Amino acid sequence: MIGVALELFSRRSPDEVSIDEIASAAGISRPLVYHYFPGKLSLYEAALKRASDDLAARFVEPHEGPLGARLLRVMRRFFDFVDEHGPGFSALMRGGPAVGSSTTNALIDSVRQAAYVQILSHLGVTDPPARLELVVRSWISLAESTALIWLDGRRIPRAELEVQLVHDFAALTAVSAAQDAEMAALLRRIAQEEPADGPFATLAGRLLALAT
Numbered sequence: 001m002i003g004v005a006l007e008l009f010s011r012r013s014p015d016e017v018s019i020d021e022i023a024s025a026a027g028i029s030r031p032l033v034y035h036y037f038p039g040k041l042s043l044y045e046a047a048l049k050r051a052s053d054d055l056a057a058r059f060v061e062p063h064e065g066p067l068g069a070r071l072l073r074v075m076r077r078f079f080d081f082v083d084e085h086g087p088g089f090s091a092l093m094r095g096g097p098a099v100g101s102s103t104t105n106a107l108i109d110s111v112r113q114a115a116y117v118q119i120l121s122h123l124g125v126t127d128p129p130a131r132l133e134l135v136v137r138s139w140i141s142l143a144e145s146t147a148l149i150w151l152d153g154r155r156i157p158r159a160e161l162e163v164q165l166v167h168d169f170a171a172l173t174a175v176s177a178a179q180d181a182e183m184a185a186l187l188r189r190i191a192q193e194e195p196a197d198g199p200f201a202t203l204a205g206r207l208l209a210l211a212t
Helices: 002-011 019-026 030-037 040-057 067-084 086-094 102-123 132-152 158-177 181-192 199-211
Strands: none
Touching: 002 019, 002 086, 019 030, 019 040, 019 132, 040 158, 067 086, 067 102, 067 132, 067 158, 067 199, 086 132, 086 199, 102 132, 102 199, 132 158, 132 181, 158 181, 181 199
16 A cells, blocks of 8 residues: 555655545555555555655765776666655655644654765765765755756756766865865865766866866
């Protein structure tokens, strides 16, 4: 039942999905739905929990290879999720029957925290300084807002946005590194591990070309 509900909520806003439709799609009676869930809100929250677990898992990436390539693979899986659950993702972030509830807020925060922890682990940092925390959390918020804007018309090719978000991470880190020695050391370490054809090196080359 939860899987069917998640599929329906992923195709349309939860406001547009009825209990009767969920029951019909699941091949069960309306009373049986209410036997397990007191209403659409609780069913939506259960479906949202499954979706949030799925989304959080997409930020898990083996610690192999340069950081730029790892982030690009993460962004591809992130946009896979957005593609699969577009209306549901949008409803969650912009408004829906469970938005604002403590359960929904906790689920959203758990995904953001999972992404934050994963990024720090790839940076090899366990006790992040304030500037690094700001960079990582700002980048996660940027990925969310970029996905929402992209869903509204998909006017920019998805693959370009995936690369752009990896470039955005490098740019945010670079701006912070220009003001802080600890961040500068982190940026140098990342750059040293980046191959000439990696996304970070590609961005640096394009920026240098623009400046000359």
